Amino acid sequence: EIALTQSPVxxxxxxxxxxxxxxxxxxxxxxxxxxxQQKPGQAPRLLIYDASxxxxxxxxxxxxxxxxxxFTLTISSLEPEDFAVxxxxxxxxxxxxxxxxxxxxxx
Amino acid sequence: xxxxxxxxxxxxxxxxxxxxxxxxxxxxxxxxxxxxxxxAPGQGLEWMGIINPSGGTTTYAQNFHGxxxxxxxxSTSTVYMELTSLRSDDTAVYYCxxxxxxxxxxxxxxxxxxxxxxx
Numbered sequence: 001e002i003a004l005t006q007s008p009v010x011x012x013x014x015x016x017x018x019x020x021x022x023x024x025x026x027x028x029x030x031x032x033x034x035x036x037q038q039k040p041g042q043a044p045r046l047l048i049y050d051a052s053x054x055x056x057x058x059x060x061x062x063x064x065x066x067x068x069x070x071f072t073l074t075i076s077s078l079e080p081e082d083f084a085v086x087x088x089x090x091x092x093x094x095x096x097x098x099x100x101x102x103x104x105x106x107x
Numbered sequence: 108x109x110x111x112x113x114x115x116x117x118x119x120x121x122x123x124x125x126x127x128x129x130x131x132x133x134x135x136x137x138x139x140x141x142x143x144x145x146x147a148p149g150q151g152l153e154w155m156g157i158i159n160p161s162g163g164t165t166t167y168a169q170n171f172h173g174x175x176x177x178x179x180x181x182s183t184s185t186v187y188m189e190l191t192s193l194r195s196d197d198t199a200v201y202y203c204x205x206x207x208x209x210x211x212x213x214x215x216x217x218x219x220x221x222x223x224x225x226x
Binding site for chain 2: 001032034036038043044045046049050053055087089091094095096097098099100101
């Protein structure tokens with residue numbers, strides 16, 4: 001099973017700043033990585049799939065990059081609604097794994 | 108629109124079983140896999156298992172040691188997740204989520220079902 005490690009655990013930024021979240025895989029996953037956003041009391045929402053493709057309806061300020069073992073989710077200019085928890089996810093051979101999450105909080 | 112509607116909250120005693128349903132609508136039920144993911148209070152996401160509604164094939168996370176079973180009823184476009192031998196640390200919100208045929212991610216999620224295990 002592939003382990004995903006996210007960093008930092010908590011990221012404190014202000015509205016309008018750029019956010020950079022990291023996800024590292026224990027072995028190469030190619031480009032098979034997704035990112036989700038979760039707000040309190042809500043189900044997760046898919047943001048990015050296949051490392052860099054935005055899901056339908058996701059604003060352009062969200063972008064994903066990386067391949068192999070190192071991936072990044074970037075939010076170019078934080079809006080108030082972007083403060084949430086973010087998870088990366090991978091699956092191979094019908095086995096899914098999630099990172100432990102990064103909490104993006106208001107500074 | 109594509110929706111996954113889950114059954115309501117449950118309270119169970121330790122050692123009991125729980126069965127949560129997930130009814131799909133707005134798309135061809137057999138075209139997409141359904142996953143189950145849970146989230147304990149204040150914790151992260153934990154993947155439990157997946158079913159191919161077309162043939163009923165399943166795969167489960169090893170963490171559950173045979174305690175989880177996912178089934179489907181194609182006549183009602185409903186997927187079920189049963190968890191047995193419940194313990195207090197099974198207290199969590201349980202989500203079903205769709206994996207569409209065209210990419211490896213979970214694009215639509217149910218609203219979640221709170222399962223509380225308590226004596």
